[in-house]
Amino acid sequence: MVSNKFSMILGVVQLPTDVLETIVDRLSSEIDCVRLSMVCKSWRSSVKKRTRTRTRLPFEILRLLCWHLLRFQSTKVFTRWQVLCFFKNQKFTSRGGFLFDTRSSDSLDWVHYETSWIAEKSIFKSYLVESNDEFLIVHKILNDIRVIIGDEDEDEDEDGVGNGNEDHEVKAIAIAMTMTILITSKFQVTQLSKFEIFHIVDPNSSNIHVATRLHSLDNRTLFVAERGSISIPLTSLDGLKRNCIFFLDDSSRHNLSRDSGVFYIEDGRIERSFPFRWDDTRIFFMSWLFPNRF
Amino acid sequence: MSTAATADASSSGDTTEGSVRLLTLQSEDGEVFEVKETIATQSVTIKGMVDDDCATSTIPVCNVTGRTLAMVIEWWNKHEIGAVSNEKELKEWESQFDTIDDKSDRDDVYDLLMAANYLNIPTLLDCCTSAVAEAIKGKSTDEMREFFDIKSDFDEKEEDALRKENQWAFEN
Known part of the structure; x- marks a missing residue:
């Protein structure tokens, strides 16, 4: 019934976590990482852990x-x-x-x-x-x-x-x-x-x-x-x-x-606090003042 | 492949006998390989054993079959410093590990991954993980599950929530 060696045995994924993490590091697209993270529960935590510190942007x-x-x-x-x-x-x-x-x-x-x-x-x-x-x-x-x-x-x-x-x-x-x-x-x-x-x-x-x-x-x-x-x-x-x-x-x-x-x-x-309006003739600035704090 | 690797290892052992020590590796299924120490120490695990003087008798390589160990030894031979003069040729030879086309390739890569991980061979691990990454690139989650033959252990509700959360990754 087992179709290949990566498969689960008694519900446990055989691929060691550190090997999976190395594979995650080789993926260049954030989309691939997200999709991989949804394969199963144990992979989700590994992939998330690995991608958390990434600087790569999906856009x-x-x-x-x-x-x-x-x-x-x-x-x-x-x-x-x-x-x-x-x-x-x-x-x-x-x-x-x-x-x-x-x-x-x-x-x-x-x-x-x-x-x-x-x-x-x-x-x-x-x-x-x-x-x-x-x-x-x-x-x-x-x-x-x-x-x-x-x-x-x-x-x-x-x-x-x-x-x-x-x-x-x-x-x-x-x-x-x-x-x-x-x-x-x-x-x-x-x-x-x-x-x-x-x-x-x-x-x-x-x-x-x-x-x-x-x-x-x-x-x-x-x-x-x-x-x-x-x-x-x-x-x-x-x-x-x-x-x-x-x-x-x-x-x-x-x-x-x-x-x-x-x-x-x-x-x-x-x-x-004020009725909302817009006005194209003036520019004004507002700021907070905390007289008792400083 | 198995015989070629063994012959290669022992014949080169003959010529440099005395100066280069031969290590005896025994696979999980009992196959015995004699490999030059200088080659086998590409494995960080074996290097550690040699350095600690624990490599005097047969080294059992658990979890690795003779077939896989022969492939690993072939890898070592190709990657020994000075063994391949032509970088391009080496890349070409390596490229056979780059593609995973069918189930038997997948099993080979899996075996090599486990062996590279167990024996701690950085170059081989790098090559195999890249091959897997390449193979799953652009696949949907379902296709990845099929590739690894892993059944989802999320229940329907969790799966829906995840898909919603990561919706941007599921639009084409």
């Missing part, structure tokens, strides 16, 4: 959308990336990040925290928050409400969120050392859709490169903004609900909505 990167740096603990730099990528004949945005030690700049430790695919039309911002000695990445996922035709040419820096609409002509030119994207007549208005929180597992460890999704902040509350985010334990915030994120509309570009309020992590509910 082709079309364009880097943004690139942020955060320095912490004096010798470590964490950078986040957000890319527009091409996968399965569709365009998606994906995100991730990596951590590297400035003392040995050639060895990059990847913290790959991409967990879901976002269709191209929605965009997101991400924030880094130190919370209770942990390191959180908070993704703010925005809905693209509408694109307004403006009448001015505007320069944008390399953080080119908002150039995803193919109906509008986008020209890219390089000036000196900086990539400048010249966009003709476009505005983008966005509105919060949801937040996703990721927790970097021990950024000091050299062998753990995984960020896990957090579904609760327990007794903490986050205030996020581009100009500084903070995590506060509930005990110091009488009268505020726990496990939520206070957010501001802090897009620094042509995003002229007033989309600020509270996001409740438990049920994804959003309470907006």
Whole structure:
């Protein structure tokens, strides 16, 4: 009945785990790895263990959308990336990040925290928050409400969120050392859709490169903004609900909505503080101020 | 293949007798092979035994049949430093291990994998794992199960959940 020697005997796969892991290392496509991981239970854990630390991406990167740096603990730099990528004949945005030690700049430790695919039309911002000695990445996922035709040419820096609409002509030119994207007549208005929180597992460890999704902040509350985010334990915030994120509309570009309020992590509910509107005449900035803390 | 490998090993043993020690390997099914120590130490396991002076009598190679051991010895002979002058020729000879076309190839590769793993022969392990990786490339999970003859031990619910979770890998 046995059709070949790889087969199971009494339900036990004969191939030694270390041999299987070497085979996994030879697979160049992430798709092959995922398919192999579903063959049976014991292989699933081996393949997952082996692929967890990989830096390989299952998609082709079309364009880097943004690139942020955060320095912490004096010798470590964490950078986040957000890319527009091409996968399965569709365009998606994906995100991730990596951590590297400035003392040995050639060895990059990847913290790959991409967990879901976002269709191209929605965009997101991400924030880094130190919370209770942990390191959180908070993704703010925005809905693209509408694109307004403006009448001015505007320069944008390399953080080119908002150039995803193919109906509008986008020209890219390089000036000196900086990539400048010249966009003709476009505005983008966005509105919060949801937040996703990721927790970097021990950024000091050299062998753990995984960020896990957090579904609760327990007794903490986050205030996020581009100009500084903070995590506060509930005990110091009488009268505020726990496990939520206070957010501001802090897009620094042509995003002229007033989309600020509270996001409740438990049920994804959003309470907006101001009536939502957009305005194409002003650019404003908002940030949090914590007068008693500093 | 078996006789050629044995003859090759013993004849070269004659010419260098005195300076090169011969090791006696015995397969699981009792077949005995005499192999030059310099060749057999391509196996990290055997090298360890030689270094520890444990290779004075017959070395039993458990879990490896005579047929497989002969293939392993052929591999050693081809990969001995200086044995093959032409790199291209060696690659060509190696390429016979690259493709797994039918059941007997699959069984050979499986046997070689197990032998390479047990004897710890990095070059052979590398070649065989690459061959398996090449063979399953682009296959669906079901085709992989068929290739390895492994039955899924996920129940229907788990399998559905996994497929949902990894949906992107299952769209063509």
